[in-house]
Amino acid sequence: MANEAELRLRERLSKLGSLPLLRGSRLSGEAKRLEKQLERVTAETDDAEDIWHSVELARHPDRPYTLDYVERIVEDWVELHGDRSRGDDEAVVAGLGRIEGRTVALIGHQKGRDIKERARRNFGSAHPEGYRKGTRIMELAERHSFPLVTLVDTPGAYPGVAAEQHGQGGAIARSQAKMARLTVPTVACVIGEGGSGGAVAFALSDRVLMQEHAIYSVISPEGCAMILWRDMAEAPKAAAAFKPDARHCLALGVVDEIVPEPEGGAQTDPDEAARLLKDAILGSIELLDGVPGQELLRSRREKFRRMGVFAPVTA
């Protein structure tokens, strides 16, 4: 796998060196970049394997889901249902409960454990109704000054005809917009798959955490492999290219903190995983406690304002 890429890079490098048409100043940068890439391709075999390991753990059938954590972290849980418009999407759970004696609003994607539940939960892929339910709970949190905790675990928003008819794109946009307007502390944690727009709909938060073996990405490895290589089997290669693992997300400034998991992944000891998650969530809420609402909102937007890497510009 690495060999093929290495060969291709070497070939490009030699081609670059012999092309007389190239503009000198930009060329040296390009050649240097290719050399750097070559170094990484040869050094990163382990990295690619690590990334794929995280992809597998993030989707492990025994990995704790939102309600597994709710059960272990939240007291007096009251689940709330329905989007007050069309229906109740069970791919999203939402409700109120107490963490260490304090009432919080909680929203999370919910996958299913057995076949029946998976069908009912649509594998954690929400329809617009799910995002509207979330948005409604955010309003509730705002009204009563409850901190908002969101747990992200979805392969992506559901790509279906009805979902489009009911306004999937707009629902995801408005869920983010609502989060951008909240004046209560907000903490999100990616606990499994953070799949694209369907994930970020619940992750425009003051603090964004990510479990050690969760993934967070713009597209699924399979989707990316289909587009770029027209072959689903190239998914590991695709994952290595777009780096959805927690370590890279932290390095890119996308998440604020990595939440450790028990040795071997959260599924090996859900109780311990829940304890670690609870500590991280409480730690984050503590950091945000006492900060005036408008200040929270301002610094939240400022944080996302800085997201991205582009060519340096002098304004």
Next chain:
Amino acid sequence: MVAEPRIDVQVEHRDGPREEGSDRHPNTCPSCGSHYRDDELERNLSVCPQCGHHSRMSARARIDLLADEGSFVEEAADVRSDDPLDFFDLRPYSERLVEAELSTGLGEAIIVGRAELDGRPCTLAVMDFEFMGGSMGSAVGEKFVRACESAAEREAPLISVTASGGARMQEGILSLMQLPKTVCAVEDLHDRQVPVFSVMAHPTTGGVLASFASLGDVLIAEPGALMSFAGPRVVERTTREKLPADFGTAEQNELFGHIDAIVPRPEQHAYLSRLLRLFDRG
């Protein structure tokens, strides 16, 4: 302003495979098959005079259509994409970028700047599908946000015209972060009561539909534009259903209440002019 190319890759790729080879004459309407003279389509704003089919239109041509002559001043023109992931599929991302710059003469998939429309100041953020499918990476997100900041500073309404396949895969998670980033910028404008108008052209899908494009004070679309979060092929593969021909079109979005109006290209200038008048509190 044409960007200075970083490296000349045209030589290498001139003989590369053509995208979707077709033996149709280029001046043929893809919808009704009628034939245009060379300048006829351009004069008609790339709308078929026979059937009204809206063909792709470059960002520059759209700016000419909307802005008063000589009023457009481009901003943030020097923001360019970087390659933070050293992304490499069949070809390096950096090479794809250079190729897009050369073939379009654009620095990125969006042009932003200040303008006047019928004498009223506004801010334009216009996407160009020809640049890597109008995909949104860090540079597109940054330029859009700067347009919002410029709009806020001058209290000049923002008009966005979108044509995008969604988030740019080659920047991975950073592309996804452009959704919340642009959403926050639009919310800032809402807070300051600066009007935001969104014009959605074919196609407005994925991450662009799921962020700023859907958050305008008024949402309009071009006839026939595809506006779906998931592309038809993805939906077909997932649901194993044959999709209706009008799946995700502007007309369907209008029917289900997701947009305010479908406005044909020749009427957009007048429509936006009226909106600017209505929102003018001066």
